[in-house]
Amino acid sequence: MDARQLRYFLAVVDHGSANKAAAALYVAQPSLSQAVRTLERDLGLALFHRVGRRLVLTDAGRALIEPARQVLRGLAAARASVESVAGLQVGRVEIAAMPSQAVEPLAGMIKAVTEAHPGLSVAVRAAFTADEVLHQVRSGQTELGLLAAAEPPAGVGVDLRPIGRQRFVLVCPAGGPFAPDTVVRHEDLAGQRLIVGQSGTGMRRLVDEIRAAGVELTEVVETEHRETVLPLVLGGVGVAVLADSWAPLARQAGALVLDLEPARHLHLALASRAGDLTPAARAFLALAYSPSR
Structure with a gap:
């Protein structure tokens, strides 16, 4: 058993097939499949x-996931510790983030850490709900x-480290249905x-709460792709409840951003895996909490 085999095994788990795993790792699919088969022979x-063409985890496969992630994370930590002797000139941080929070504050955090440590790189993994973020951190997919x-x-x-709140706002096309500077009650x-x-997102939960209070709403579009919301609003398809992290982009694009009353907020937090972190992850957390950021 070696680290390459474990990395290929986890890639299949994470991407759902040998073809997708090979593409993500930029290796030939037969080479990846052969490495996984060799690992199976070693383990017996x-x-x-x-x-058919599907790969479904066995009980043994499910049991290997967590130890495999720990091994690869440990190797990454060992490499990063040695590299940190050179003054943290190189390194990589992997962070899972929800879409609205990836706009802000994550963009600002990444700007701060890459300016302070130009040799560091950051990999952002998508997660649509808080539970998905916690799962990725807890399972070792990200630090x-x-x-x-x-x-x-x-x-x-x-x-978990609380880092503030974000308020929900209403984003509308400039031509209506609400005038600029209007405070929109539910x-x-x-x-x-x-x-x-x-379902499961904060913006959807608030809309469901407003409907449950007796307000008649029409859902014209339901989307998992947060980046499509603003173009749809600007195109006059409808209005949207979004976290105020989108407000600067929305205003710059020509949309109206209006306060909602009564106010509703999201509580933000940074999560890190239990145990030792790589020097790069520790540097990221330190700058994320810096008062000057």
Whole structure:
């Protein structure tokens, strides 16, 4: 058993197939499949059921995931510790982040850390809900996570650091249905056509709460792709409830950003995996909390 085999095994787990795993790792698919088969022979157990072209984890495969991630993370930490002797000139941070929080504050955090340590690189992994962020950190897929929740988040097996709040706002086309500087009460949304996120997201939860309070709304678009919301609003398809991290981009694009009353907020937190972190991850956390950032 070697690190390459474990890395290939986890790539198949994370990407769902040998073809996608090979593409993500920039290796030939036969080479990847052969490495996984060699790993199975070394262990004496099948890690996947092969159902046609599909690979389905066996019990042995599921049992290997967490130890494999720990081994690769440990090797990365060892390499990073040696590299840090050179003054943290190189390194890599992996962080899971939800879409709105990836706009801000994550963009600002990345700017600060890459300016302070130009040799560092940051890999941002997508997660649509707080639970997904926590899962990626807890399982070792990433060292860090940036999440938002309607209530102050709590997580088992990870360290959580609160970093503030984001307010929900209403984003509308400049031509209506609301005038600039209007404070929009929830009941004012009656009859409006809304662009909403998928279930489990904060923006969708707030829309559902407003509807449950008796306000009649029409969901004209439901999207998992947050980047499509602003173009749809600007095109006059509907209005959208978004975190105020989108406000600068929305205003720059020509949309109206209006306050909602009563106000609703998301609580933000940075999550890190339990145990020792790589020097790069520690540097990221230190700059994320810097008062001057």
